Amino acid sequence: MVSGAEGGSYAVAADRYAVALRERGVSADVERTAGSVDNLRRLKSGGADIALVQTGLAGDFGTQGVRSLGAVFLEPLWVFYSGRRTVREFDDLRGLKVAIGPEGSGVRVLSRVLFDDVGLDEEAFEGVPLAGQAAASALMAGDVDAAVVIAAPDAPWIRDLASDPSVRLLSLERAPAYVRRHPYLASVTLFRGVLDLERDVPSKDVVLLSPVAQIVVRENLHPAIQALLIEAAFSAHSSGSMLSEPGFFPTPKLADIPLSQEADRYYRDGPSVLRRIFPFDVANFLERAWVFIIPLATLIFPLVRASPPIYRWRIRRKIYVWYRHLRDLExxxxxxxxxxxxxxxLERLHALQVDASRIQVPLSFTDDLYRLRAHIRFVADLVGRAASRSRSGLTGGPDVQTDQDL
Incomplete structure (x- = not known):
């Protein structure tokens, strides 16, 4: 699993997911990366199975071979700037020294998109490849004029920046317009005092643009592991945050990469019946067993339907096989x-009658057995009458042609 930089919200979330997987017996390793772009590249190249990726990258990198498990939390774009400067829009960063994140980070990609909207190209300002805590430290030290970062509001260095009297936070009054142009973004309000009520941080409502963090997996990742990840996301994010209502995340609505089949089924129907009843290992085994049970059932069903006729044939065969001997004796x-x-x-017919009386058949087939014994007796009577006539000299023998003349 690839996350993001150490100390970031992606790294924190990835660590929680990994713990949840390990508790269910699934081995999970978390690797720190430069950010969302790096994560998606590794995922598509096969270097990772699971990644946290911000919305807005699918158009540049495509979605072949990867699927989303849903959006899990908001991670706003923050524009902090030195109090010595006046910044009311992205265009006001022109000519300034701005930390916009390293190559491979989601913040750098999103910054370029938003700057392009207002005609601010890369030559119009001095970009510095710093992100997260490093960008915050550089701004507070005066090494840069502004820092464009993506982070959750509970990140300690976000609180430090928002509380620093020498630093200002840009409120984007035109945020709804950006959202219309880029549907993968959300306009969110950081309410007054939500970061620190005692010190009233921020001192007024601030409007931010926010991409959404989503769990993205390789398309062939086992559905059972996908379900575990979604369950871990519910456990980690369903309680809400400073920017979202309880129960809103995780959600399939804000993901911009197509959902996997398992995720679509999970959000629609919830955990499978087997997972509600059995522990994960047992439920996973039973779900895998269906792959073999269904084809096996297609083979067994015709056999089950054919078994009564086969059974009847086998029982009757025990009886009918004697008719060959009876026909030969006749x-x-x-x-x-x-x-x-x-x-x-006659002696052989008598022996045949004795053998027939020893045949064991179910009660429902007794009529067939008695019919055989009656037929043996019938042939024995015919031969016996012929033998009696031979003793009395009434016939010469070989001219017999009918049952009556036998």
């Missing part, structure tokens, strides 16, 4: 030319 009785041959056939 033919032998018909062709017998002497009394001895007919008596031999």
């Amino acid at each position: 033919a032998a009785g018909r062709s017998a030319g002497t009394l001895e041959e007919r008596e031999e056939v």
Whole structure:
């Protein structure tokens, strides 16, 4: 997982997500980076599986191979400037020495976009590649005239800058116009005193522009891990902040990278039924098992439907197989030319009757068994009558052609 610079809100959030994953048995390492641009590049190149990325970068880098799990918190763009200067708009930074973040940082990309809106190109001011605490320290030390930074309002150095009497914070009166031009931004109000009520910091409401931090993952990241990340985001951000109402984050609404299928399902339906009932490991196993159960069911279902006919056939086969012997004995009785041959056939028929009486079948198939035994008796009677006539000298034997004459 790639976050951002040490001490930033991205790093804090990434650490919380990593702890949540480890608690569920998922190995997670967090790597510090230059910022959102670096994060998205690493994600798309396969150098990371999970990243925190600010909105507004999708247009430049594309979204192929990556998906969003939703927006998780606001991280405003702050423009602090020296009290010796007068700054009412971005254009007033012309000719000043401005900390705008290093290459690879989201603040540098967003700054260029907003500066272009007012015709402030890079040659019009001196850009210094400082961000975060380093930019704040440089401004308070007088090394730069202004600092454009992206950070959460609870960052300690944000409070330090806002409380410093020699530093001013730019309120963007035209923020709604920027939002119309760049829908991935939000206009937020930092209310008077919200940073420090005792010292009344800030001393008036301040309007800020804010990109939104979103969790972005590789498209092939396992859905179970995606669900764990969303759960971790709910745990970390649903209580609200200085800039958002409780329950607003995480949300799919502000993400500018397409949601993953798992995220879309999660926001629509909540945790899966299995995850509500079972621990993560068990639920994950059962969800994976469906991949095998469904194809297996397609094979088993026809077998289940065919099993009753197969069962009946197997039971009846135990009975019907004896008809071959019975047919052979009947033919032998018909062709017998002497009394001895007919008596031999009768003995074999008697043995067949004994064997048939030993056949074990379910009660519902008894009628087939008794039918076999009746047929054996029928053939034995025919051969027996022919043998009786042979004993009495009524027939010569081989001329028998019908059941009555057998």
